[in-house]
Amino acid sequence: MPRRGQAVVIGGSRGLGAAIAYALGAAGWPTTVAARDTEQLERCRKEAAERGVELSTAQVDTLAPADVRRLFTDLAQRGQLDVCVMAAGRNLSQRLLRPPREAGGAWSAHGIEEWHATVDLNLTGTFLAGREAALTMAQAGTGGVLVPVVSCTWQGSWGQSAYAAAKAGVVSLTRSWALELGEFGIRVVAVAPGVVDGAALREKGARHPAHARYMERLREQVPLRRFAAEHEVAETVLHAVTNQYLTGTVIEVAGGGFPARIP
Template structure:
């Protein structure tokens, strides 16, 4: 594989939005590198699916909150592939609970994976992207960071924090022609919503002006736009994609 092939790094790529992004970027002609924590079987199945379709894809097991592991992976990938064209900081976890009764480990685990992980990944690849003189970084936020969500103080804090990271990092990297933006999805039709009873889903749809759940492809199309030269004058922005939920 030529190291001139544009490649994208997608963290947390084996399910939900991450999995949809892996498929979309593969179909768009990128070599896709994705990370996963423990879902090795799903990662291998995803690799095989994309490769069967003629797309270029490789998964790597890596803990998004482990600074040493991320630095080692970055060194390997930069040596083999050069700088990534796109980084999508998608990996995230939830450990919900009311703040008053939340265990400190649940707070710290979510902060470390969702917020610190973005810092570790971005810093590990930033110098290579600077040397390349271009690139796009996309941070996956959430409407929970915009409007808050009871029982998700830790999660909401990380997603709001990512929007601050996006704005500040955009200012730091703009002179190197590296753009930084964020996407804040609302209710997206993924495995995470499958366990919700149909009655509750119906109530959710009623709250959404467009009267439907979002699809993974809605997120993927926006991400591809933000990765392309069609968005070359856009940086430091958060794009809410929620069917009008937060209007």
């Protein structure tokens, strides 16, 4: 296999991000996983080693511009950067309004703090990582690919105003950056899973039986009647990385369609 440049996965220390990092490493890219939790980063590195994949790790606050800039400066010093996957994010289920019958006798509205935290992590964090990755690739003159991990909720999703709006913003960044960065040989391809059947989903279901029941109802509305496996999303990221004529688009991994609201 020809020697490849590096890959970095932002927010790749657990769950889907880790699965993507393992897949990139196994496919031949020297891969760095960047996240804030050092203990989780070490667990990720050890699990990768058990799979026969060597990963590097970097402790980074994805919302601190200086931290993100330092990460990409370090990567540039090690060699060519080919791939940047932006997988840091967190879901939030909170309705815009809850009527008095559901909110203890008074109207309740979506919190502004929750809005800012969700939009900052999912949208601003992607902007910061994408900006520094694009600059690193453009300055080196070697091209590359940016892969934001979005979500099918970007088309609208009941009870997820902040999360859906943030992911829609990432889709817009994908298309805008593809237009701007093509002249530098940089592609931008978003991958949008529906619900991913991973450890986080199962753990939350074990803690909250009502949530587990809701997810089962949601699963029944997916045409394939199941959620995505982490490796299926990781395989789609590899396709986005290796297909040299993909840019400015969103590849959905949704089993035939993600319902905006279950009946």
